[in-house]
Amino acid sequence: MPTMNMLQAINNALDIAMAEDDKVICFGEDVGVFGGVFRATSHLQEKYGKSRCFNTPLVEQGIIGFANGLAAQGSVPVAEIQFADYIFPAFDQIVNESAKFRYRSGDLFNVGGLTIRTPYGGGIAGGLYHSQSPEAYFTHTPGLKVVVPRNPYQAKGLLLASIRDPDPVLFLEPKRLYRASVGEVPQEDYQLPIGEAEVIKEGTDITLVGWGAQMEVIGKAVELAEEQGIACEVIDLRTLLPWDADTVVESVLKTGRLIVSHEAPLTGGFAGEIAATIQERCFLYLESPITRVTGLDTPFPLVLEKEYLPDHLKIFEAIRESVNF
């Protein structure tokens, strides 16, 4: 099985989708001949022509407006927003248009073919405007699906599933892992399920939930905890909307303890949603308070990035406190 980094896996997924279906069209700022600032769309214009892989003017609301129309027409647009930090000019097109297209027309029209790819997250010395994790703005929007892969294998399978999914998908790519995360990825076509979490490690003492780049950080914290004899169960949510509460509930009914971790700020973050649901469904089984280990309620810093981030040590401490509660 070939080894790929996450960018290669994403590029490979786009290549497969474009080869299979003429209606798949990739576009965004610099995605054409340059192949995107991160090179996720490398060689696609060469292979499939300028009409199916192209640069757009620098206008995010235009990119998503264009993509909505193209999807309504029956094409399968894969639009790239260069950084998730710059998705906000397109917020209206995503929240008021993509998400509501099917509902408001009574299913006469839909933009189910639409996938929006965008790199998110910190740890790359990107400061306020190249580091944000805006997932919670979108998980509050019925009609969207929000998907986040944690490694190259997941990225390829989830991206192919997103492109073929009958609903619009916001596909958040952990850019810190673009080149850092390397793993075996099948060359052939495969899909991973949207809306299903994955238990990536079983354990009996405590449940840890995360998604995307945070899974690697949780993994490191779990190693420290296991050295102290704490058996951790680790769940990658993979899809944040609609999220797989059942898998988390089943785990917490067993462990009685839950930690949720994300890079985005604490207040209004998606961990709050998970905590509320789990206390409702697991109330009598909880051994300790559900804990959120997240970024601070500040803009994303630059020089003090390390201090801001919910790293493995902060998660490890939360595990200890939960177990010793």
Next chain:
Amino acid sequence: MTNYVHQPLFMTGDEFSMATFSLLDPEGELYEGAREPDLPRDHARRLYQAMLATRILDERMMAAQRQGRLSFYMQSTGEEAAVVGAAAALDDADMIMAQYREQGALMYRGFSIDEFMNQLFGNELDYGKGRQMPIHYGSRKLHYMTISSPLATQIPQATGYAYGQKLAGDGHCTLTFFGEGAASEGDFHAALNMASVHQVPVIFFCRNNGYAISTPSTEQFAADGIAPRAFGYHMHVIRVDGNDALAVYEATRQARQIAVEQNKPVLIEAMSYRLAAHSSSDDPSGYRAKSEEEAWRLKDPILRMQKWLLKKGWWSEEEETSQQETLRREVLDTMKRAEKRSPPPLESLITDVYADITPELQRQFDQLKRHIRRYPEAYPRGARSLDLEVNTSTDSQGEA
């Protein structure tokens, strides 16, 4: 090629002067030097009848709104020629992505009075399943995109839709309508620039009707209207007399040729006037003079075309009278039918959010049903949908 000069030269756009294309004068006579477009008798009658039907629908529905039978309405009075004239110049399978005041285009394409009424009353037959306020029509079979309230969002979507049509190579284009107020939104500029860069068969049709709710166009932009903006995008543009159906028809017909044959976008600015209020919730007497309205009433687009048709012998006073009577009766009869129909079923609350109902949404819905079963009187429509006995005299229509 860069053209260097060696003294500073500032420009404002005043170097250009946009002309307005007009064929018929207010008396329905062709202007001297104007050439009558190639518009056959039946096509001209279809155009006129759609304008007339739109006017009558608007009058009756506004009256119904005032009687409390309808929650909301928007008239297109004064702008019928701009909208129907444009629709008549398209192929019926071209996509129309409208703003909200373009019921005339749907009327032209054959949306039935029943279909209008079902949407206005949000009943079980409404294609939109009672989810949107009145006038948010849509029709897949008539290639008319469902209306969305946020302004200008449809403009870049039209660029994208037309790009798909170009790739499909089926010879169709998209026409998107919007007001001169909506043209201030960022989406307008994004759409025009992208259409020009990507050479897309789309027609941007601006209804410059003088007002964005209460804001006059003089407070909307400093330049000479919307049309000159096309120069900045290197786009074909024409300004047309929006109260002259023939001129609108001919301008749009030629714009369509440019769009479809050359894969190039075109901007049309139709100069007109919103004779009615913005909506049933608006009262123009607070922001504009009656005399201004009266001046525009003299330029009524329907009368202008009617006079032209009468002179050509393609229409008669008798037809006019009988058509008006028939339409008024049809509107009233269908309204009575539509308002008596059941509301959409309770399940339409959760369908079409996603292609399939998610487990979480199903759970929330089951919880809601249990609650309605407990308090059916408080939720008459939901209770009716669940076939529950409701011991109350609550008139569900009165709740709209």
